[in-house]
Amino acid sequence: MTRGDVRRAGKRVALYAAALAITLFAGFPFYWMLITSFKQNRDLYVGASDLSHIPWIFNDPPTLDHLRLLFGQTDFPRWVLNTLLVVVAVVCITVAVAVPAGYSLARLTGRWGERMGMGIFFTYLIPPTLLFVPFSRLVSFLGLQDSLGALILIYPTMTIPFCTWLVMGFLRSVPWEIEEQAMIDGYSRLAVILKVAPRLIVPGILTVVVFTFTLVLQEFVYALTFISSVDKMTVSLGVPIALVRGDVYHWGALMAAALFTSIPLAIVYNLFIDRFIQGFTMGAVKG
């Protein structure tokens, strides 16, 4: 082996070591969720000061008890339904409002539209933690306390700004010629919007749906502020708040719930990551 070979081999080793370290740090809590979800209680609840009992592996055979508890004896299935209901409603509102707005900013409004687009994007930076106090007043004024209606009303304030921006950016990458040709063929501008544009925007709409879905699944602050009945909770609220009974943590069931919610989100993120990033970098760096 020459010195060059040794150096190259050293670089490979360093690369794999770094990749392993990063992956372990990112993935370790998920491994922990997985192993906790299927461990028997007597394997789970052994104090960490007992060094002879290795917590990283199954010391007893795996069990499905925690899953049975989660799906059979808790409100988890109910929370999944609530979450899906909110997702569907918020997706409908977001698509109906953000897609036309994005089209308008990309194709119709010219320069002042560009400024307006920036302004709408910046409202995405105003966080729920600044707004939950005034919203609590608004929600009680509307009589929506402790109802999923409050979430359906308020979640679009987070999805509409980002999705308008996404659709606008998406449309800028779609050539204008197809719509132009339709107008030359005698379509009015309105007819182009109603008959030609929808087909062009479909991939953009898909991104909007996915972004909205992930945001609703992840949201915690507003749900915590407005929902107090256990049977009205969403997954991200119910699992950490209502699965803990007093001081009794059912860690197996808790981790199983966290794991089952994470998996679909992780798959979706892997498929759509590039689109989301496009949205973020265009928002902040010149687009």
Place this chain on the structure above:
Amino acid sequence: MTHRRTLADREDVLGGVMLAPALAYVILLVGVPFALAIVLSFSNATAGSLSFGWAGFHNYAAILGDPIFLRALRNSAVVTVGSQVLVVILATAAAQVFRAAFRGKRVARFVLLLPWAVPVSLAAIAWTWIFDSTFSVINWTLKVTGLLHGWLYWLGDPALALLAIIIVQAWRIFPFATVIVLAGLSSIPQEILEAAIVDGAGFWRRLFRIELPLLLPVVAVAVLFGVVYTATDLGVVYILTGGGPANTTHVLPTLAFQRGILGADLGQGAAIAVFLLPFLIVVAIAMLRLARHTEVGAR
């Protein structure tokens, strides 16, 4: 083209009509509440009744004389800065790794994205279990490897709890920063790097002299979003420590929630939340400047 121009061809009219619902939503349900947040912070509003009166600077005077608030303000700054320093280091390293080709990269990428995809409240509950005072796997591992002789009460000791919060915030944000930095790396013209290699520049020299300066705007974007996500986050602290032990680990959002929602003192809750504004204004100005001065990441 013989088509007669009508209202259906007026781009400004159509544009306005299509934009109106989004504008209305944003003005009514972000702009108005935002203004209301500031008005409430000068009021004596409580959750009990809908009417409220002017209280001047009473709420601000009250919280500025409150050691718990001052501690929360300091914690917010410490957690935000601490976690973002970690994020920059981790993300720069991870981006270098994920730019290279290696076996199992697809799996590694899937795992890398997990912390970003998982709902923050569920990640926080998983970390609560990891940091558990009796069953902490971290303590077990440290003790077996001989690194720890006593015992670490992760969430029971104020300094350790703050460290735990910083770790969790860095953990959940660095994948996002990595992906943004990767996007920036791929936009650096290949010729510049090739020229540097021809000139004999090694890995570290290329990293610090060429890539990092060119990446600065993109790293800044990642950090700015990271600052917003950390400074304004409620879930991690609320679930991990609940502000405890003895109110030592509150950050602004959790304290605002405790006083404004649980304590029903809307005025004071709003005043505490208003202290998030400096973080956000700095971020917004920095973003506008970046947008004006850079071309990196342009599409």
